[in-house]
Amino acid sequence: MSTEPGDPASDAVAHVGRGRPARYTHEGLLELVVGVFNERGYDGATMEDLSRASGLTKSAFYHHFSGKEQLLRMAVDRALGALSAVLDGTVAGGGRAVDQLENAIRGTTEVLLAELPYVTLLLRVRGNTDVEREALARRRALDARLAALVQSAADSGQIRADIDPRLISRLLFGMVNSLTEWYRPGGTASRREIVEAVAQLAVDGLTTRATDRRVPFTRGE
Amino acid sequence: MSTEPGDPASDAVAHVGRGRPARYTHEGLLELVVGVFNERGYDGATMEDLSRASGLTKSAFYHHFSGKEQLLRMAVDRALGALSAVLDGTVAGGGRAVDQLENAIRGTTEVLLAELPYVTLLLRVRGNTDVEREALARRRALDARLAALVQSAADSGQIRADIDPRLISRLLFGMVNSLTEWYRPGGTASRREIVEAVAQLAVDGLTTRATDRRVPFTRGE
């Protein structure tokens, strides 16, 4: 993470103390930390890396956080909270199952892009520690809710029935989650474009189609 | 990785030596090692973990491999070789761009499922060491070839033109790559089913469609 426009470092500094370095907000520091976690991997990032990225020594850094695992917990909690909330909103909105599903796809994609570093870290958790296992369990619960949406849409004949809904759910949200592999805030595609692309590719696939979806379907040229 | 049917451990033992433990093949050991890498993460896996999984002490293990990084190189080389080969075959086959693309989707999916642990490890590489950076570079080259296939299909009007081909490529192969997150060889869905599901979802999306694709297109119920 170099210092580019929109770099989290700019948010981290609350005000400069009278001593040597700067003072930091809890949240600003966390964003820096998560950036390092995502660069080096959670295991690969050392407390020395994390503190240096904050402009603090290890000791000063330990004054703000109890340890590496607490940092991970705070980060994945933020991601899980955001994903959980958007899913709550989607289901509360009601409507046809297929529309709820499309809303869930758009909503989770939006959250992923808006909370990119936190969701990225969440998706890379492997389960080596208690914090990680707890995060995995909560993530599985979210996945189950998404799978249930797909199942409902399939049960009511609103989406294709020739593929197992569980498989569809995994592939679909696998596509969404894969955004963490390449999306970066300053890139060519805007969030809005990406959300549209994901939703449209999910619904219609690659095939060419006229603007009015009810025209006869023809494949290729 | 416990000892289940089809467990790599069974392939690892070549024959029992006259001394205490067993002898191992280079390749069988590598499969065990990659399993541990994927469980604990490359950084999280210690040489102690790796040797213990092989039933050897650390020292005996070092007799077979020069170190942790060599193991990683061998593993990602295997994945990169397999992916590269399938892509070579696809392009050599010729045909319409859209058909080459569909073949590439099927081919990379098949390779991913067949070489699951190796591809999984490859996809998790972050770039902390020279070996990792080299692997990332080779992977980017493969991604570029896939993106070029999508671009060709778009240029000749064989796939939808309302989404940036680069974005399509990333989402499509992101979906394929997401299989490493959950596919396990003994599961309910066969490789064949999964390849079909990926290809069909990619081409047609979620929408219900009659068996004959040329019937008038209707959405929902």
Next chain:
DNA sequence: GTCTATATGTTGATAGAC
């Protein structure tokens, strides 16, 4: 080829001065 023992470096975390 495998073992026990150990060298050597790194890491997460703490002590205590200022």
Next chain:
DNA sequence: GTCTATCAACATATAGAC
């Protein structure tokens, strides 16, 4: 709240006996 100094645990890797 930040620093320098340091610890105990653990990691990669090697030495050398059998």
